[in-house]
Amino acid sequence: MNNSIKNWKPGSWINFKAKQQPSYPDKERLDEALLRLSRLPPLVSSWEIESLKSHLSIAQKGEAFILQGGDCAETFSECNSENIVQKLKILLQMSLVLSSGLKKPVIRIGRLAGQYAKPRSSDEETIDGVSLPSYRGDLINRIGFTKQDRVPDPELLIKAYNTSAMTLNFVRSLIDGGFADLHHPENWDLSLFNKSPMAKQYQNLVDSVSNSMNFFESITGNALSTQRADIYTSHEGLHLPYEQAQTRFLEHRNSWYNLTTHFPWIGMRTADLDGAHVEYYRGISNPMGIKIGTGCSDDHLISLVEKLNPANEMGRMVLITRFGASEIDDHLPRVIKAMEKIKANILWICDPMHGNTESTKEGYKTRRFDNVVSEIKSAFSIHKKLGSYLGGVHLELTGENVTECIGGASGLTELDLSKAYKTQVDPRLNYEQAMEVAILIADHIKKN
Ligand code: PEP
Numbered sequence: 001m002n003n004s005i006k007n008w009k010p011g012s013w014i015n016f017k018a019k020q021q022p023s024y025p026d027k028e029r030l031d032e033a034l035l036r037l038s039r040l041p042p043l044v045s046s047w048e049i050e051s052l053k054s055h056l057s058i059a060q061k062g063e064a065f066i067l068q069g070g071d072c073a074e075t076f077s078e079c080n081s082e083n084i085v086q087k088l089k090i091l092l093q094m095s096l097v098l099s100s101g102l103k104k105p106v107i108r109i110g111r112l113a114g115q116y117a118k119p120r121s122s123d124e125e126t127i128d129g130v131s132l133p134s135y136r137g138d139l140i141n142r143i144g145f146t147k148q149d150r151v152p153d154p155e156l157l158i159k160a161y162n163t164s165a166m167t168l169n170f171v172r173s174l175i176d177g178g179f180a181d182l183h184h185p186e187n188w189d190l191s192l193f194n195k196s197p198m199a200k201q202y203q204n205l206v207d208s209v210s211n212s213m214n215f216f217e218s219i220t221g222n223a224l225s226t227q228r229a230d231i232y233t234s235h236e237g238l239h240l241p242y243e244q245a246q247t248r249f250l251e252h253r254n255s256w257y258n259l260t261t262h263f264p265w266i267g268m269r270t271a272d273l274d275g276a277h278v279e280y281y282r283g284i285s286n287p288m289g290i291k292i293g294t295g296c297s298d299d300h301l302i303s304l305v306e307k308l309n310p311a312n313e314m315g316r317m318v319l320i321t322r323f324g325a326s327e328i329d330d331h332l333p334r335v336i337k338a339m340e341k342i343k344a345n346i347l348w349i350c351d352p353m354h355g356n357t358e359s360t361k362e363g364y365k366t367r368r369f370d371n372v373v374s375e376i377k378s379a380f381s382i383h384k385k386l387g388s389y390l391g392g393v394h395l396e397l398t399g400e401n402v403t404e405c406i407g408g409a410s411g412l413t414e415l416d417l418s419k420a421y422k423t424q425v426d427p428r429l430n431y432e433q434a435m436e437v438a439i440l441i442a443d444h445i446k447k448n
């Protein structure tokens, strides 16, 4: 990808239809905020982005696995030490379980430090007969149900950038300070649910990794450093003016990069071939995801991939499939075959969350743990059967003890949902459920 991409500029998307964009009442304030954003230093560097790309191309060959996870929507108010620590902890602990089961390195990508914009199925939300514009994420408007709260505010763009920077700063300092080091047992224990039978299985694993490490250290006399555990960031690159403001041309690479995140993805609702999002993404050099649902035809997918990755570069194109447990058998084989037909270099990731959302009688949006696990297992077996490779999972999860998804070892039921239902948008796996998914994947791979 380079400077000569035909008829492309960071702002050329403006000539195409942009779905899911807010309408700002004060255009001048918007332009002023975007100008400020464009002058601020980038959140990530092209070195990190290229390093992720090379990890993704290794995963594409079946030699590594991607764990992408985090909140459906991050919020400014939840940007605090405890939440960030818990998120990091769950990603690290899951990756330890996965890499021991899969016998492969696991690359961690957070839905983190920028996941502030949400596509909505309806432009309006109605409560007790009152209709207001929908909440579109903290990047755009506010969750409160007043007219004032729902007006898109350009100042939130700057606040989102600042909050992303604070999150990333803390993540980097934790990692650099040795948070992921197995010599720090406090970061590896499962204090939240140490009575569960799963905790014993997990503890045995941590002990065995730690024993092998101690053994190695005692015979070599050298301390083994397990300090570095990279965490990459990702978010849905939905709000095009925001993404554009941090899109820079880097002379030394002769390429354009979106420097708000390592790995932006195109959501299912904005992947139109002639839409503004695809136009924007075709010009940046970041690796990128596309969410693929049941409505995506083979022809559409082929055209998308040819447009977004014309050079068939390794490590660039990630297809995140989200069909649902009951539909995956009908759709995943056809899309794998479509990509084989054009010999596209694809990294396949399974998102077992977004095709499995349902609502309870009381109106809670939830997901059944069994459906989540079933979609993942189906994805593994379909890929295997077709000679392709499932290179990762994409999960909505939190390190907190919330009650948003039903099922799992502790048997959460519909009646439990009201106890700690905190998400602003989609239901997340809680700490215990997320660990259980990792353990079940590891077990499944060992047995198959
Ligand atoms: C999401 O990832 O939160 C999301 C909205 O996904 P999708 O575009 O797959 O519906």
Ligand code: CO
Pocket (backbone or CB within 6 Å): 072, 073, 354, 396, 425, 426
């Ligand atoms: Co979601």
